[in-house]
Amino acid sequence: MQVVEFGEGRIQQLEQVLDSEEPTRILLLRGHKSYEIFSQKINKLIKYPYESFIVSESNTSFRQLSKAINIYDKNGCDLVLAVGGGSVIDLAKLISIFSVNRFPITDYLKGKRKYNNRVNTLIAIPTTSGSGSEATHFAVVYEGIAKYSVAHDSLFPDYSIVDPELTYSLSPYQTAVSGIDALCQGIESFWRLQSNPESREYSREAISLVLKNIETAVIKPTRLSRLDMSRGSHFAGKAINIAKTTAAHAFSYPLTKLFGVPHGHAVSLTIDKFYEHNCREALYNKNLNPKTSLKSIMSELNQIMNVENCNEAKTRLTLLMSNIGLDSRLPETVHYRDSVSDVIENVNIERLSNNPVKVTTEDLTNIFKSLCT
Secondary structure: OOEEEEOOOHHHHHHHHHHHHOOOOEEEEEOOHHHHHHHHHHHHHOOOOEEEEEOOOOOOEHHHHHHHHHHHHHOOOOEEEEEEOHHHHHHHHHHHHHOOOOOOHHHHHOOOOOOOOOOOEEEEEEOOOOOOHHHOOEEEEEEOOEEEEEEOHHHOOOEEEEOHHHHOOOOHHHHHHHHHHHHHHHHHHHHOOOOOHHHHHHHHHHHHHHHHHHHHHHHOOOHHHHHHHHHHHHHHHHHHHHHOOOHHHHHHHHHHHHHOOOHHHHHHHHHHHHHHHHHHHHHHOOOOOHHHOHHHHHHHHHHHOOOOOHHHHHHHHHHHHHHOOOOOOOOOOOOHHHHHHHHHHOOOHHHHHOOOOOOOHHHHHHHHHHHOO
16 A cells, blocks of 8 residues: 655655665656755655666656666666656656566567566655656656556555645746646546546546646745645546546647647647537537436536536636646647648547547547647
8 A cells, every 4th residue: 555645844754764665775766957956855865875867858768768777777776766757757667667577568568468566665756746646556658759558556656755845946837737737637537437436536626726726836836836736736646547537648649749748738738629529529419328427527527617618618728728828739830731640640549548428530630730720
């Protein structure tokens, strides 16, 4: 069972956690600039030998993963400590599981081999309020523009320390893109038909907390807004750990890999469009199985969003992006005709299939076109 330390100043618990594990050697994964801000505080809490690995990629590649595993092996590490955003924590998860699963990584990713449980210790300390990776059993790795999702119980960290003080140094843009990602996770996990009462409760809390606090956290952050954004992000992670994400996340991956749009921003570009799509299908598609109860789900989601109907929800999401400084279109350098086939080809089919109603190639094409004009 995961141990979660949550609250201001909880980073101090790291020393006690490490003492309880008594590692031989630690592999410390960290961001670059973000870690420097609080490195002295954290380094004082690490009383055991460690190797430091700076995560240089915003989307983990096979190459970076192999390099990190080699350092882990060479130095006889038995504990992985991740201090950073979602990419840092994802890499830590991947090192933990692939350090004990030695066949070619693609054998596991393509289902040719079953994973063995990891035997090391994994500690996740998020420094953003968005990915919720510290609360999930998922990780993502890329080979070129091909994205692979890894799901296994061994990816669930043994310890998570969520200290909002570590997010105080985030820039307004970082706060916006990470926070909007948490909001999208909450929305998508709520409308997925395979959600359950537990996941929907997490989704509900995530949506409410982020909507209430994200504008303050971006424009004029307070301690309370940072605290509640950390809570919202963690709840969103717990929600998608059960229900997963859907179409907006599926569409975001090629936008990130092909055009360099940061993940949270890429997801937010289409969340209003898929909200409208799902609402329209729920209300007017006569062929939709009534047992799915999508209409009631969207109605409840509107209530959580504090709007009267789906049009108001779409408007609120669009306005929110503007208020927190996020463009609602792709850069002018992205040309529809030159890129549409690559984008559609690289939409994540697994995540797309999670959507409560079907999304056709024509739907995807029209959505991409709307982002380019």
